[in-house]
Amino acid sequence: MALSGRAEEGRTLMAVDLALQPAPALPKDGGAEVTAAIDLCAEQLQLMIQCLLEREADEFCQESLLLFAACKERRDNALRTRILGYDRRHGVQVSTLERESQEVAQALDREKQRQGERETLGVVHLTSRLQDLRARIKALTNGTESTD
Secondary structure, eight states, X not given: OOTTHHHHXXXXXXXXXXXXXXXXXXXXXXXXXXXXXXXXXXXXXXXXXXXXXXXXXXXXXXXXXXXXXXXXXXXXXXXXXXXXXXXXXXXOOHHHHHHHHHHHXXXXXXXXXXXXXOOOHHHHHHHHHHHHHHHHHHHHHHTOSOOO
């Protein structure tokens, strides 16, 4: 579910919800190219943090949390699209992404073993990274633009 949809369902959006949906990892050498002209949500992030520091409670910062969540969703979708374009323009090999995917999967397994049954932020971030890598592999293999 989209983060901004939580308020529509009458649930309070929490700052931790935002941390549980990490931004896509950028290509090692292509960060500047991929992020060019994309709103990285710095202003919304600053307003959200300022509100949380001043009011010390997520429920009193719903407007700033929702504004950041909406910006983050737009940003992350734009980044994923740009990353796919970068992969194609720079001839990123599926085998390279598969190798990286295996490394992330192994790191995820180690993290899960270390943490037991608890789902930590590290597990969430590695799982998200693995999903993004698999979507990139699928897009390159199928020649599609979609990350869905």
